[in-house]
Amino acid sequence: MAKIVTGKNSSKKEVILKKAATLFKTKSFSASSMRELADVVGVEAPSLYNHIGSKSELLQDICFKIGNQFTEQIESIRNSNKTMVAKIEAVIRFHIEIMAENFDEVYVANHEWKHLNEPYLTDFLTIRRSYEKSLMGFIEEGINKNEIKPVNPYVTVLTILSAVRGLEFWQRNKKNVPLQVLENDMVNQLLNGIVK
């Protein structure tokens, strides 16, 4: 009889969630079967149900864990007293850092949220939209305070968020480009451009 090996501070459900995130990232949610997940966990598929409710629940847990993490961070930046440019810079930086730490989960939340069931789907999109609005507020206020050029705030948010999401592709080059270089260069390009 196999046994789920739990690390020091993690419950069995957390172990399953972690492996699920990796599997869903690699194969996508729909193409991943509970039998495959059970395999990497080291157990038979039905045994998983002693610890989790359903396959969908796994996706929900992953998406909302990440969603809340981002929401908390941007709230705390909003309540800080930095210049608007500094706030935007802080957003870019924590985005990169959360991504570097919880890569698989962030990837899954970004790519597989559409397989959430209602009402989770609607909730998730609400959270995400409110996040985008916060960032858009920073841009607008930055323009008003004359820190930022009179750009279209929506396009700017789109550009920034897409750029940081692109870190998904970075992982295969982790060794060649250190995190600090990445963060600095990306912040610089998005804020100051690359043209001399």
Added chain:
Amino acid sequence: MAKIVTGKNSSKKEVILKKAATLFKTKSFSASSMRELADVVGVEAPSLYNHIGSKSELLQDICFKIGNQFTEQIESIRNSNKTMVAKIEAVIRFHIEIMAENFDEVYVANHEWKHLNEPYLTDFLTIRRSYEKSLMGFIEEGINKNEIKPVNPYVTVLTILSAVRGLEFWQRNKKNVPLQVLENDMVNQLLNGIVK
């Protein structure tokens, strides 16, 4: 007996491909069934096989049609005699335009390529990597010619490509933000930044 309705210049296979791209974009490749595709085409599932080889073949056709389109465009830009900055700008602009025209196909190529079978998977990644290398060449040459700040070329390519890919999220706001505004603002931010 239902009949596949073909437009003026499109074969029945092309009709199926177009609908498949839309379906795969909406539901993802793995979560889309041939029965669903048949439904939107207006036919029974087995009838599709009079026109196509398999489900995987649909994905292959979509991915390589888009892949080749991008490759051709960047080749033609490479062979033009523009400044390097102008070449990079041209890349950003055609990216946005291809995306605006063939939205569903580009989306599928970007998101569902991992479900390609070998040897198509390897081929696709090779094409993509060579595309990235071309763009990276523009950056490096731009730095050498003193047109561009001494940035990390890899990070810069990553930032640019991710930013333009983010247009996926733009569609829901098509009405509010015209294509030209989008193109200009995005080019501007990526090349010149947003900070005053």
Added chain:
DNA sequence: AGCAAAAACTAATAAGTGTTAGTTTTGTGA
């Protein structure tokens, strides 16, 4: 009109899906 090819149909197959039921084994505290 009649014949051949194209393209639709129905029926069926084998494999894979998430999940439940019922049972057995394991780990823990008295």
Added chain:
DNA sequence: TCACAAAACTAACACTTATTAGTTTTTGCT
């Protein structure tokens, strides 16, 4: 050591999957 709960197991269910075989209908050409 014994009992109880936690967590593993096997077997099975009801569905869905892509695809094939075989048949019938439609289309287009002479």
